[in-house]
Amino acid sequence: MLAFHSDAHSLALPPGHRFPQDKYRMLREALESEPGLLRLQAARPATESELALVHEAGYIDAVMQGRLSEAAQREIGFPWSPAMAERSRHSVGATIQAARAALEEGVAANLAGGTHHAYSHKGSGYCVFNDVAVAARLMQAERAGLRVLVIDLDVHQGNGTAAIFSGDDSVFTLSMHGARNFPFRKEASDLDVELPDGCTDEPYLAALDAALTTVWSRLATQPPGLAFYLAGADPHEGDRLGRLKLSYAGLRERDRRVLTELRERGIPVAMAMAGGYGHDLATTVAVQVNTLSEAVHSWRLWQTRR
Secondary structure (H helix, E strand, C coil): CEEEECCCCCCCCCCCCCCCCHHHHHHHHHHHCCCCCCEEEECCCCCHHHHCCCCCHHHHHHHHHCCCCHHHHHHHCCCCCHHHHHHHHHHHHHHHHHHHHHHHHCEEEECCCCCCCCCCCCCECCECCCHHHHHHHHHHHHCCCCCEEEEECCCCCCHHHHHHCCCCCCEEEEEEEECCCCCCCCCCCCEEEEECCCCCHHHHHHHHHHHHHHHHHHCCCCCCCEEEEECCCCCECCECCCCCCECHHHHHHHHHHHHHHHHHCCCCEEEECCCCCECCHHHHHHHHHHHHHHHHHHHHHHHHCC
16 A cells, blocks of 8 residues: 655654644655555655645645744744645645555545645645645545545544635534534534544544534545545544543544545545554554554455456
């Protein structure tokens, strides 16, 4: 299975910053230690014209030329640097490449991505450009009539993605997230499922099953030709910011159910690892390795049907 990485550009973060940028390198290195599991490739950067399918020209220019205001940088959570701009472009590029690979092979992944708090006109919550939105719009531009499903299981609501696709019936957005977690002012997805603090495996999986049943019912007459799955590690019980209490086994079962339902319906899926802020980053990486192992299993089953 193809997976794309974009961890070559380091953010210039102050000491004690909460963003866990080391996890991206740690995940790639963990996967490199298992030869044959994935075909790892360095991502190419998204072009400015690709970004412009979603983002306003003035905002793209501000990011690329270092013209973000202090307030804009605070909302994103990163100080501007050339590496910040390049890292953001490469992360979007990785999701674009994963989407193309998924359409060819059934399943592919970005080892980062899931920057769902970015709006068309601004960044927010450690998200500069919205990788899934850009990749979805580009795939639609390349394949006339393509319908897209976004399954966002990061613990935080995908507010930027919901806003970008609001009123667009060619993209269905599902967000399942902590009710009391960031962002505190949420947008309306096509389907929002809010979870209480402390939610454990059993009620979480029951809510997921019900949400997917609703999705398939609402899309029965116009099924999607491509899905994006934001497989956040932050619902894990060891996450600093998640507030939920899922186990390793519960998250692996979450991934298995999503990937199985998509495969059984013949819907290719591009995955993004999205959030994960473990007290111990090795915990977050372990969750993501499990997610990608389930993805590889699903990818192998896709190959048997071709």
